[in-house]
Amino acid sequence: MTTTIARPxxxxxxxxxxxxxxxxxxxxxxxxxxxxxxxxxxxxxxxxLYLSFTDYDLFNPPHWVGLRNYTQMFTEDPRYWRSVVTTLTYVVIAVPLQLALALAVALALKSMRRGRAFYRSAFYAPSLLGASMSIALVWRAIFNDGGTVDNLLGTGGWVNKPGWSLLAVALLTVWQFGAPMVIFLAGLQQIPGELYEAAAVDGASRWRQFVSITVPMLSPVLFFNLVLQTIQAFQVFTPAFAISAGKGGPADSTLVYTMYLYDRGFVASHMGYASAMAWVLLVVIGVVTAVLFRTSRAWVFYASEGER
Structure with missing residues (x-):
């Protein structure tokens, strides 16, 4: 007699x-x-968004005021416009310098034969550390009166000079070039070496190869880094807050947009006004990003024309 076992x-x-x-x-x-x-x-x-149309002090219930926060912001608050100008100046200084340094280092690393992994990690480290308050305080000490920059250049501390303090903040951002550098390096490694060999046979110089091959082939990566770093630059807060000791000085020279937003919301307890500022910043970043995408059609090159 055989027994049949049923399978599950x-x-x-x-x-x-x-x-x-x-x-x-x-x-x-x-x-x-x-x-x-x-x-x-x-x-x-x-x-x-709701609070941006109210008068809210964090302690009492919000009171609806309609567009008053926005009209006050654009027509009655000179410090607001100073923060706008300071932020735009910072973006114009920091973003191009950071991307140029990141690309230069990426080109140098690409040509290295030994130690590339070590130097890539070493150059990337500031991107991990630079956003911390401790590094910003060290940066303030370096650029303060009697600091390293003062001792080397004899120009006095940049932190207390209205014409130089914002540059000290921008240089801290430029120092954090590791993230775009790694992205540039990955893009450079995707460019076919045959293009450079053919250009060298035709007698093209290194500069001509860079302009005619590297820049066009790297333009999508450059565009990506430009958009990313521009968005981050508009939101800068920690370096300016630490270097100016939270005051935006001297003479509001480091009063970036987010610091003034923080001052209105958490120092002056005008959270409705701060919320309105936040939404204006969101709209501005969206517009700037849309403009970058629109203009990219003229200078960003893709391998397939169908992707443009």
Whole structure:
């Protein structure tokens, strides 16, 4: 007498499962992100948008004032416009210098035969440390009266000079060139070496190879870094706060936009006004990003014309 052992039924393949069941599993895995996006991003943004139309001091219930915060911002607050000019000046100084230094170092690392991994890590380290308050305080000591820069150049401390203090803040950002440098290095390694060999055979100099081959082939990476670093520059806070001791001085020369927003919201307790400033900053960053994308059609080169 033979005994037949029944095999367990095999699970149906994923394609045979009901669509609703597959979607339910997907939402289970996505739920932490969805809850975080709603609770930590969308809901606070909605509350901030509402507060931007109110007079709210953090202690009493918000009082609806309509567009008064916005009209006061644009027509009655000279410090607001000083913060706008300071931020734009900072962006114009810091972003090009940072990208130029990052590209120069990436080109140097690409041509290295030994120690590339070590130097890549060493140059990337400031990007991990530079955003901390401790490094910003050290930077303030370097550029203060009697600091390293004063002892070497004899020009006095930059921190206490209105014409130089913002440059000290920008140089701290430039020093954090590691992240765009790594992206540039990855882009340079994707450029075919045959292009440089053909250019060298035709007698092209190093500068001509850089202008005619490196820059066009690297333009998508350059555009990516430009957009990313511009957005970050508009939101600069920690370096300016630490170097100016939280006052934006001297003579409001380091009063960047986010620092003035912090002052209005948490020092002066005008949270409605600060919320209005935050939304104006969001709109400005969106407009600047859209302009960069629009102008990229004229100078960003893609291998496939269909991707342009």
């Amino acid at each position: 039924a095999e699970a149906p393949p994923a394609a045979a499962r009901p669509k609703r069941q597959r979607e339910g599993a997907a939402w289970v895995f996505l739920s932490p992100w969805v809850l975080g996006a709603i609770g930590l991003t969308l809901l606070p943004m909605a509350v901030s």
